[in-house]
Amino acid sequence: MPETIDVLKLEGLAINGLVKESTILDCEKRGKIRMSKLLVKLVNGEEYETPCYEYPRISRVYVLVSKYRELL
Secondary structure, three states: OOEEOOHHHHHHHHHOOOEEEEEEEEEEEEOOEEEEEEEEEEOOOOEEEOOOEEHHHHHHHHHHHHHHHHHO
16 A cells, blocks of 8 residues: 655655656545545655545646656
8 A cells, every 4th residue: 555645745756756657546526526646656666645635736736747757
């Protein structure tokens, strides 16, 4: 089971080129509110996930992490 880390720590890992893969996973849907989390795999094989947040917030973090991966 992946360790849960906050978004800021995840962004730090991405900035330093340590994120190999990232995936958005759905947690739940309450009415019109979709809750999701980000699962990442590092270059050393470790896996981390964020807590569940609203989908628009997680999708922005996903794009940011993806852009950092492209730059390195």
